[in-house]
Amino acid sequence: MARKKITDWSKYSLETRAIRAGYNRTQENEHSEAIFTTSSYVFDDAESAARKFSNSEEGNVYSRFTNPTVNAFERRLASLDGADSAVATASGMGAITLMALSLLKAGDHVICSRSVFGSITILFDNILTRFGIDVTFVSPLDINAWKSAITSKTKIFFAETPSNPLQELINIRELSDLAHNNNALLVVDNGFCTPALQRPIEQGADLTVYTTTKYIDGQGRCVGGAICGEKSLICEKVYTTQRTVGTSMSPFNAWVFMKGLETLSLRMNEISKNALVLAKWLELHPKIEKVHYTYLESHAQYHLAQQQQSAGGGIVTFEIKGDKAAAFKFIDNTAVLSLTGNLGDVKSIITHPASTTHGRLPEQDRLRAGIKDNLIRISVGLESINDIIEDISQGLDALD
Numbered sequence: 001m002a003r004k005k006i007t008d009w010s011k012y013s014l015e016t017r018a019i020r021a022g023y024n025r026t027q028e029n030e031h032s033e034a035i036f037t038t039s040s041y042v043f044d045d046a047e048s049a050a051r052k053f054s055n056s057e058e059g060n061v062y063s064r065f066t067n068p069t070v071n072a073f074e075r076r077l078a079s080l081d082g083a084d085s086a087v088a089t090a091s092g093m094g095a096i097t098l099m100a101l102s103l104l105k106a107g108d109h110v111i112c113s114r115s116v117f118g119s120i121t122i123l124f125d126n127i128l129t130r131f132g133i134d135v136t137f138v139s140p141l142d143i144n145a146w147k148s149a150i151t152s153k154t155k156i157f158f159a160e161t162p163s164n165p166l167q168e169l170i171n172i173r174e175l176s177d178l179a180h181n182n183n184a185l186l187v188v189d190n191g192f193c194t195p196a197l198q199r200p201i202e203q204g205a206d207l208t209v210y211t212t213t214k215y216i217d218g219q220g221r222c223v224g225g226a227i228c229g230e231k232s233l234i235c236e237k238v239y240t241t242q243r244t245v246g247t248s249m250s251p252f253n254a255w256v257f258m259k260g261l262e263t264l265s266l267r268m269n270e271i272s273k274n275a276l277v278l279a280k281w282l283e284l285h286p287k288i289e290k291v292h293y294t295y296l297e298s299h300a301q302y303h304l305a306q307q308q309q310s311a312g313g314g315i316v317t318f319e320i321k322g323d324k325a326a327a328f329k330f331i332d333n334t335a336v337l338s339l340t341g342n343l344g345d346v347k348s349i350i351t352h353p354a355s356t357t358h359g360r361l362p363e364q365d366r367l368r369a370g371i372k373d374n375l376i377r378i379s380v381g382l383e384s385i386n387d388i389i390e391d392i393s394q395g396l397d398a399l400d
């Protein structure tokens, strides 16, 4: 008797879908997913080639368009995100650029949260403006600022929640209602929580964008990104743009990210536990001025975080008492934590945002976004939390 083959995983839990959904086993009966490292595909005959090129017959033509490994990753991610479809891209910034190229034209207007990843600000403010796309930056915390920024040309609301690095939240439900009442789409960068902790589409967002470089890989190996949403937007607009502009993901990277999804929930929950312990410890430390972590009761949006997210995630940001020199001294007196600009790794990471990730922003914009010189970002990993705290403690002990 042949065993039943499950093709629809939708009734299974997120943890099961992360491991099982989206992959079609080949005739070789491999257990681990295969990597299709091929740039093109052969056709059975000339007629079939012609039909595939004209899109009247489905099937692979060229890996800038489709690739079985990339498509398996896209289906698995879409399933976790509660989305119909996904398009994987070469990087997180590639995903956001592709989203903009797919959905906007000259004359259109975007309202963007002021608290977004540094390169996103530069993309909207310096690059897309050259193509006639207007942007207004507003506080993610002030719904009235979003309301007053709306014009008849507004097409997209863009926000990150929680934001990098200050952990500010948007109210996804409220902002998506406002966008929809004004014929605009809400796009949420969900790179910090990932679908394991927060699913913005289920809360009203139209599209989510991901940097898969961070938690979805989870071990700091590959750069990648993705856009998830309903079929009409993803297939007709985003995919058709990608096949021409070529922001496509490599199959090897897709395979690494697919492996990352298998342990995503486990990692995000453990990382969040570690992060909460660290945040509570920091809050009581005399050399710390302020801690930003959404699952701390002292966070201004603690209740919203409890509604929107199932845990706090791995980013803990804090201000030390002192200036930039003190921040550098503190960092240089830690040793276990990696000093790098990345985040979302099983290795804990320490970063000074003002001089690195947000260093390209003009000082005035940077300070307005709250990225002060004494601000430190920790991306909490999976080492023993006692060792992480001990390392940070040594750094703080070095300060006067």
Ligand SMILES: *Cc1c(COP(=O)(O)O)cnc(C)c1O
Residues within 6 Å of the ligand: 091, 092, 093, 094, 117, 160, 164, 189, 191, 192, 210, 211, 212, 213, 214, 223, 224, 225
């Ligand atoms: C890193 C990051 C990005 C950009 O992603 P890349 O993969 O580096 O291009 C976008 N949004 C957030 C929240 C990020 O942390």
